[in-house]
Amino acid sequence: MPRDDSHLPQALRGLRIPLIASPLFIISVPALVIAQCKAGIIGSFPALNAREAEGEHPLLDTWLTQIKEELDRHNQANPDNPAAPYAVNQIVHRSNTRLDRDLEICVKHEVPVWITSLGARVEVNEAAHSCGGVVLHDVINNKFAKKAVEKGADGLVAVAAGAGGHAGQQSPFALVREIREWYDGPVALSGSIATGESLLGARAMGADFGYAGSPFIATDEANADQAYKDMIVDSSAEDIVYSSLFTGVWGNYLKGSVKNAGMDPDNLPTADASSMNFGSDREKPKAWKTIWGSGQGIGAIKAVGPAGAIVDRMADEYFAAGKKLAAEFN
Incomplete structure (x- = not known):
């Protein structure tokens, strides 16, 4: 029986598997997004990844044109196997001085x-809705989830313990359950979603989608250093450290990259939210340039390869696990 996604907004329907590729800072570029969408899942990138030199045409506009044109060519050549939609991540924090310009570009490209x-704002949701866009806001607890919906978000990304980059501390079982007690809209779950089995688990506990990022770091299309990709392959959950030092927001990082930067991952100082800065003038210690984010699910990543192969593997695992589990209820 096909998956019933008729309750979801049109842009979120018809995916090959219910998976959204999370936007990865620096790493997510058009080549990766296009590969993810062609493989049948929603691909995404942070708007702030598209950085042009002063005086140049906005790179975000160029990237969106490239993504749309390539996916359109794919769809014309493959009418029976169209690409999934793409997504753009907006950092809503007050330090993002590009936000208004980037919103205009995204509205232009629909x-x-x-x-x-990092902040739920009514005007951002209104901008998305003005061009027919669907807004998913990421949250780490039930309190923030309610605020996001009150301010007009169309869905939520529940960022639980074990997620890569900025991550919460709550168990996915607790977080999704609390949200589902009052909210029946779209929910994606982030936190160690690296296999088809974990994706099925997310669905079983009440999420509509899994939300995965770390598996796509170790792909041919990712804009990541080869050493970063290799460290993902060679690491597992015990190689992850949870720290607020690097951005002012708590997140998960590869211990090996922290050690390579000359720091002790087991004795890191903390930083508060006032140190967050997503503006073009932000300055970070040079040693932090190679501090690499990662979630706890990377033990499932065994080699570097095409992004489409990650989706193929997860799809095979997802359907096999679903059939196996369904047999218990016949």
Whole structure:
């Protein structure tokens, strides 16, 4: 029986598997997004990844044109196997001085899915809705989830313990359950979603989608250093450290990259939210340039390869696990 997604907004229907690729800072570029969408899942990238030199045409506009044209060519050549929609992540924090400009560009291109982070703002949701876009806001607890919906978000990304980059501390079982007690809209779950089995688990506990990022770091299309990709392959959950030092927001990082930067991952100082800065003038210690984010699910990543192969593997695992589990209820 096909998956019933008729309750979801149109832009979120018809995926090969119910998976959204999370936007990865620096790493997510058009080549990766296009590969993810062609493989049948929603691909995404942070708007702030598109950085042009002063005086140049906005790179975000160029990227969106490239993504749309390539996916359109794919769809014309493959009418029976169209690409999934793409998403753009907007950092809504007050330090993002590019936000208004980037919102205008996304409205111009009629971006179908918007992922918002670090602040829920009515005007951002209104901008997305003005061009028919669907807004998913990421949250780490039930309190923030309610605020996001009150301010007009169309869905939520529940960022639980074990997620890569900025992550919460709550168990996914607790977080999804609390949200589902009052909210019946779209929910994606982030936190160690690296296999088809974990994706099925997310669905079983009440999420509509899994939300996966770390598996796509170790792909041919990712804009990541080869050493970063290799460290993902060679690491597992015990190689992850949870720290607020690097951005002012708590998140998960590869211990090996922290050690390579000359720091002790087991004795890191903390930083508060006042140190967050997503503006073009932000300055970070040079040693932090190679501090690499990662979630706890990377033990499932065994080799670097095409992004489409990650989706193929997860799809095979997802359907096999679903059939196996369904047999218990016949």
